[in-house]
Amino acid sequence: MKESQLAQKLKKHLANVVQNNGSDLHLSVGDYPIMRIDGVLYRLSKEAIISHDDMISLSESLLSEKQMKIFEKTMHIDFSIEIDSQDRFRANMFHQKGNISLALRYIPKEIRPLEELGIPEVVYDFIKRTQGLILLTGPTGHGKSTTLAALINYINHNRQEHVITIEDPIEYLHHSDQCLIEQREIGKDANNFHEALTACFREDVDVVLVGEMRDLETISTAITAAETGHLIMGTLHTNDSVQTVDRIIDVFPAYQQNQIRFQLANVLLGVVSQRLLRKIGGGRVPAVEVLIKNRAVENLIRQNQTHQIGVTIETSLEDGMIGINRALANLVKEGQVSLEDAEMYATDVNSFRMLLEAV
DSSP, rough: OHHHHHHHHHHHHHHHHHTOOOOOEEEESSOOEEETTTTEEEEESOOOOOOOHHHHHHHHHHHOOOHHHHHHHHHEEEEEEETTTTOEEEEEEEETTTEEEEEEEEOOOOOOOHHHTTTTTGGGGGGGSSSSEEEEOOSSSSSSHHHHHHHHHHHHHHOOEEEEEEESOOOOOOOSSEEEEEEEEEETTTTHHHHHHHGGGGOSSSSSEOOOOOOOOHHHHHHHHHHHEEHHHHHHSSSSSSHHHHHHTTOOHHHHHHHHHHHHHHHHEEEEEEEEEEEETEEEEEEEEEEEEOHHHHHHTTTOOOHHHHHHHTTTTGGGGGGGEEEEHHHHHTTTTOOOHHHOOOHHHHHHHHHHHOO
């Protein structure tokens, strides 16, 4: 198959993802193209099986010379693709069994508000502050980037500030309204998250979105930035609020951890942990845990009693907090998701079942 035909085929598949409200497209040697819709994989068995040569040609047509060198060195690379309809996809090209594979995630053009996404509107309260640290957590593909985009969009239309996003790659495109929004892509506009975040101190920035807080240097710089008058939003791949706080502290060597507890207790505004579940009748719906830092949470972090944060969340419903197990139980009670699907994401099945039985 000629390179131009491959590119056209890819555009066709990506357009199908958009038209069918899909989320992902997978291209793997020896298999049909595979589309994910509502969390379920579907093989496009009417298409041709993908060959080794197909993927080599596709990599040559999609990657620049610089990207190809990175791909050859690291064996994987993140980048983005835009098709004729101006729909964008985040892509990851990687090797498996000596062949090239490609995974593409759809990034909707429209940035929807929290209320349309099913995220508690109390989350907007975090971005009414001018400094501090907001963390979005959950597995890959469960809506963290979409929630962050909604928060940045709200700031863009309601405040007059300088916003910088640091992403790998850039996902949602923001267009400056009341704010000045600048978006930096790792590998294209910056070498890494840590260096890009450090540079923000010299760029007169008010709000920074850090696509991933992957390492000690980035996490440390984010905490410092939150201490020095900036509003920082970042993501972690953790399951709930307790894990999130523990992960940040555990990244640091033992001799620093007590100091970090005090710093984190001071700067943390809240943690939003989310899962996307299959919705009965089609589509997906989020189950969202919300931790709002209050005096009790602050003291628990300082005193190394993070295992008690879950109790504080459960006793602070009136303040807008909600635990992930209660959020899942509510979705089952409302008839939005099945009991089986909800149990898959419960962090404590016994606690989840008790909440489900409660009137």
